[in-house]
Amino acid sequence: MPSINQNAYPGALPNFRNLGILLRILLLVNGVCLVAAALKSASMQQALQEFTTIAALVEPILILSLLVLMLANPWLGKLPFYRGAVIVVLLELALTTLVYQLGASFFGSGIGSLERLWLFCLLMTAALIVYFNMRSRLLSPALAEARLQALQARIRPHFLFNSINAVLSLIRSDTKRAEIALEDLSDLFRVLMADNRQLSTLQQEVDLCRRYLNLEQLRLGERLQVEWHIDNMPRDALIPPLVLQPLLENAVYHGIEPHTESGVININIFLRNDQVHVVLRNPYQREGVHHAGNKMAMENIRERLSLHFDVEASLTATVRDDSYQVHIIIPYLRAEK
Amino acid sequence: MTSPLRIMIVDDEAPARNRLKELLADCAASFPHEVVGEAANGREALDLMSREPADLLLLDIRMPEMDGIEVARHLLSLPQMPAVIFTTAYDVYAIEAFEVNAVDYLMKPVRGERLLGALQKARQNRPPGPDQLQKLAQRPRTCLSVQEREKIVLIPVNEVIYLKAELKYVTIRTLEREYLLEESLTNLEQEFMDSFIRIHRNCLVAKASITGFEKVTEEGEEAHWEVVLKGVEEKLPVSRRQQYLVKEFEK
Numbered sequence: 001m002p003s004i005n006q007n008a009y010p011g012a013l014p015n016f017r018n019l020g021i022l023l024r025i026l027l028l029v030n031g032v033c034l035v036a037a038a039l040k041s042a043s044m045q046q047a048l049q050e051f052t053t054i055a056a057l058v059e060p061i062l063i064l065s066l067l068v069l070m071l072a073n074p075w076l077g078k079l080p081f082y083r084g085a086v087i088v089v090l091l092e093l094a095l096t097t098l099v100y101q102l103g104a105s106f107f108g109s110g111i112g113s114l115e116r117l118w119l120f121c122l123l124m125t126a127a128l129i130v131y132f133n134m135r136s137r138l139l140s141p142a143l144a145e146a147r148l149q150a151l152q153a154r155i156r157p158h159f160l161f162n163s164i165n166a167v168l169s170l171i172r173s174d175t176k177r178a179e180i181a182l183e184d185l186s187d188l189f190r191v192l193m194a195d196n197r198q199l200s201t202l203q204q205e206v207d208l209c210r211r212y213l214n215l216e217q218l219r220l221g222e223r224l225q226v227e228w229h230i231d232n233m234p235r236d237a238l239i240p241p242l243v244l245q246p247l248l249e250n251a252v253y254h255g256i257e258p259h260t261e262s263g264v265i266n267i268n269i270f271l272r273n274d275q276v277h278v279v280l281r282n283p284y285q286r287e288g289v290h291h292a293g294n295k296m297a298m299e300n301i302r303e304r305l306s307l308h309f310d311v312e313a314s315l316t317a318t319v320r321d322d323s324y325q326v327h328i329i330i331p332y333l334r335a336e337k
Numbered sequence: 338m339t340s341p342l343r344i345m346i347v348d349d350e351a352p353a354r355n356r357l358k359e360l361l362a363d364c365a366a367s368f369p370h371e372v373v374g375e376a377a378n379g380r381e382a383l384d385l386m387s388r389e390p391a392d393l394l395l396l397d398i399r400m401p402e403m404d405g406i407e408v409a410r411h412l413l414s415l416p417q418m419p420a421v422i423f424t425t426a427y428d429v430y431a432i433e434a435f436e437v438n439a440v441d442y443l444m445k446p447v448r449g450e451r452l453l454g455a456l457q458k459a460r461q462n463r464p465p466g467p468d469q470l471q472k473l474a475q476r477p478r479t480c481l482s483v484q485e486r487e488k489i490v491l492i493p494v495n496e497v498i499y500l501k502a503e504l505k506y507v508t509i510r511t512l513e514r515e516y517l518l519e520e521s522l523t524n525l526e527q528e529f530m531d532s533f534i535r536i537h538r539n540c541l542v543a544k545a546s547i548t549g550f551e552k553v554t555e556e557g558e559e560a561h562w563e564v565v566l567k568g569v570e571e572k573l574p575v576s577r578r579q580q581y582l583v584k585e586f587e588k
Contacts, residue, residue: 158399161426162350165446169356219350260349260378260401 013076013084014132016069018331020310021132028131029062029124030055057112061099061121065092081133089125096121139307159216159249166219181218184211191241199308200241201335202233202269202276209244209267216252224256225264233269237276238333240304246297247280247326255282255324274332284324298326305330341369342460345391347382347408348424349400353445357395357424357452364453379403380491383411386419387488393420393459395443398431403479406431410470411482411489414519420459430475438469477528481509483516492516494532498546498566499573500525502539512568536564537576550575550583 014021037051068091069076076084100114163185170178188211217224248265256263266281298317305313305328312331317324344361348354354375361372373389376382378400394412396405409421423442425431435442441455441462465473480491492509501508502522509516526533526541533541546567553574554560562575562583575582 157427161445162353165356165426166350166352168446169352169359172359173355219352221351257349257399258401 012081012133012136013079013088013129014136015077016066016073018310019312022066022070023311024132025066025128026062028128029058032124033058057099057103057117060103061092061096064099065095068095085129088129089122092121092125093118156249156253158253162219163215166215170218177218181215184214187211188215188245194241198241199238199333199335201235202237202239203235205239205241205244206230206233206269208242209248212245212248213252213265216256220252220256223259223262224252225262227264227266229266229268229270232271234271234276234332234334236335237271237330238335239276239330240308243301243305243328244278244280246301250297251280251282251324255284258285259283271332276330276332278328278330279325281323281325283322284319285322341371342393342456343373343389343391344370345374345376345382345385345389345394346372347376347379347394347400347405348397349377350397351377353397353424356445357447360447360449360452363449364456368453368456370456379405379408379411382408383482383489383491386412386415391419393422393456396421396423398423398425398428404475406470406473406475407478407480409465410467410474410478411480411491413467413470414482414484414489416484418464420462420464422455422459431473434473438465438472440465440469440473471524471528474528477531481516481518483509483518490516494529495543495545497543498569499543500533500541501573510569510571534582536579536582537574540573542566542573547586550586 016022033054034047034051037054038047041047041050069088072091076088079087096117097114100117163181167178167181167185170181188208191208213224213226217226244267248267251265255265263283266279268277268279268281270277298315302315305315309330314327314329316327318327319325346354346357346361348357354377358372358375361370373391374385376385380403382394382396394408396408398405405423409423412418412421421441423431423435423440424445424447425442426445432442432444434440441459443451443455478494480493481497482489482491484490492511496511498510498512500518500522501510505519506517507520507522507525509518522539522541526535529541532545533543536542542564547564548567549565551563551565551572552560553563561577562580563572564575565572
């Protein structure tokens with residue numbers, strides 16, 4: 001949503017379907033219970049006993065809450081932040097009441113007063129919402145910075161000037177191709193200069209990569225061979241923008257340019273167990289001189305993947321005999337139509 | 338009247354070569370010249386030089402296998418070093434080095450008038466010397482070069498077994514034969530210290546070629562060590578000062 005005041009951060013509820021978020025909630029709530037138990041007791045043994053008693057009541061509420069929040073997640077995500085937060089708090093109070101009543105009918109009234117539970121639930125939920133909001137607020141400048149870094153470091157100046165040079169060489173002899181090349185270049189830079197905090201779709205990212213590879217093909221000719229295996233690619237999968245392109249740029253820079261003979265870059269994208277796998281492979285010679293730029297690009301991508309997907313995303317790079325492979329796994333989140 | 342300058346274009350990217358050709362054609366009227374050849378990499382360029390000697394090379398720096406600066410260093414072994422103008426799209430390190438050492442370079446995309454200016458200057462300026470080029474180099478050469486019958490012969494560094502200083506020359510020993518090189522052993526030692534070690538005042542040996550050490554005792558002399566080499570019968574003496582290498586090797 002575009003806003004006039006660019007500095008105002010609207011706040012956001014966390015994505016309750018993310019494994020990392022769920023883990024954080026579980027750990028924090030249990031942690032608080034443990035601290036509460038410890039404060040109430042004199043000995044370690046007593047504390048554990050106390051914790052079990054508290055857990056017997058808190059765990060069902062916690063598990064049930066997480067299930068309900070997971071189900072309600074798409075709907076909650078669409079609400080404005082404050083309305084969403086109030087609804088989550090009310091939802092939690094309702095669930096607490098429900099579990100309390102069920103518990104009371106089974107075990108009698110030995111489980112304490114409902115008001116005390118309400119207070120605990122209210123404080124805990126509010127604290128968690130504030131925590132997640134602060135966290136995404138903290139991480140949001142990191143995303144803006146990542147965008148800047150993307151502009152400065154991802155597209156190598158080397159690539160820009162060589163591409164412009166290649167276009168210049170076409171202007172007199174092949175105007176049509178020169179036009180297409182300039183269009184590709186401008187599309188590439190449009191994405192680079194855009195606000196890249198929003199997720200993009202796999203289809204868009206692949207289109208961008210094609211434009212980039214067209215430009216490289218122009219200057220490298222037959223030395224650059226590209227094999228696409230994307231028939232089973234989920235086109236609507238969400239992915240942070242500029243994840244694949246810098247990796248391809250690395251592949252060209254380290255795998256194709258240092259050799260006189262032609263080399264193949266292999267791109268394989270598929271869906272398995274509700275996870276999107278992206279596998280890039282390029283030729284690689286060990287003795288080739290390696291630049292620090294490569295590591296920086298990898299770190300930047302890894303960082304952005306974890307900002308968006310937390311622990312559910314991974315990026316691994318492996319060197320085999322004479323090839324270099326990067327494997328990205330991200331959860332399959334669909335873009336809304 | 339001087340004869341038209343003979344120019345060679347060396348760049349691994351075909352569009353970049355075409356662009357330079359177009360620009361050269363543009364300035365043909367004010368600067369008579371002849372493009373005698375094009376090469377897509379360093380080896381091709383050196384090969385072509387022996388068949389179609391050029392007076393001036395437009396040399397791309399970043400090329401696969403052998404970079405432009407190494408090409409220029411091999412050109413030094415020709416009786417007459419041609420003029421060189423380096424071209425580069427973007428290389429902070431190289432540009433700094435060019436400025437410091439006053440070597441001609443052009444930034445890609447190249448402007449017509451810049452090219453013309455560089456060509457006119459190249460006519461008067463002396464080509465870069467070995468010391469200048471050595472300072473420009475970002476990495477050790479991949480090959481050593483000697484001149485035989487007007488031709489540059491390249492000897493890949495990883496095929497060299499040892500380098501031995503003899504009077505004015507350095508002998509390069511490979512599996513097949515020996516070559517004579519006119520360079521100082523000290524400079525070679527500095528450049529290739531990752532792959533070669535000095536075993537004697539006058540000898541550098543490729544680390545990869547050492548299979549072991551042998552102790553030799555001759556009558557009336559002190560015992561000394563010799564290096565056993567892979568692929569050649571010959572053994573090389575280790576000087577007393579370098580004897581610590583034997584211990585290091587045994588580890």
